[in-house]
Amino acid sequence: MNDALDIQIVQHLNRGLSYAESCFETFRVIDGAIFLWDKHWQRLQHGFASFGLCLADKHQENIKQNCLHAAKKEGSDCLVRLTLTGGEAAWGLMQQATPQIFIQTLPFLTQQQTIHLQSVEYPFALLPKPAKFTADYALMLRAKQHWTLQDGKSPLICKNNVLLSGLVANIALFNQGKWLTPQGDGILAGNIxxxxxxxxxxxxxxxxxxxxAQTEAAVLLNSGSFLQVVQxxxxxxxxxxxPAIADLQQNLQAQQGVRL
Incomplete structure (x- = not known):
């Protein structure tokens, strides 16, 4: 454990840090292509609008090209996190500032993961999740402290005996001949x-x-790994x-910007 502290005295602070006035999108850039870019853009706009702020369409192409440029430096397959905040401002909820965009990149390392899920209870009230709000993920970090997971298990998050999602992914269950995926408050409408x-x-x-009890197969879905099979x-x-998993995989593999 690192006990060091970085102490700074500032007059202005990013509102994403001060008040969680921030939302983000995470996606892969594969051979210069982003699967469902328009959906990521629309959700980012929608999230920012929830704070009463505007992300104009005129910025879309510039932001996309910056993401592609940053990803290219990492290689042909890159994970990108695009974070939008209210910008740096003086103290006070009513302050306004120029919005800021942060682009983070990480080479995507393909690896076979063994996924075993364990049901856990979400301890907080459920709120709508129309976008990927930084504050929602802060709550998830706090929720983690309430769970005791067996070795090698990842959380399957539930609320009052109703399934929600994985930690950072939607879940789908193949049950009685069809794929079912949870919907409702507390569930992000993921792009995949x-x-x-x-x-x-x-x-x-x-x-x-x-x-x-009747589930034959299950997968986790997000825009980083696309589709992960649950053991x-x-x-x-x-x-x-x-075979139902193979159908999903074949459908995705035919799309530009996807690699399984």
């Missing part, structure tokens, strides 16, 4: 999740934990070579 819904391959609905939930083994 929405893509499959629009393709007619998944049905959004409220999902009780009782569904797990087990609550020590119940799942089918990892299910």
């Amino acid at each position: 999740r929405n893509y499959f819904i629009q393709q007619g391959l998944m049905t959004p609905q409220s999902c009780s934990a009782q569904l797990l 087990s939930i609550d020590n119940q083994p799942l089918q990892t070579q299910h």
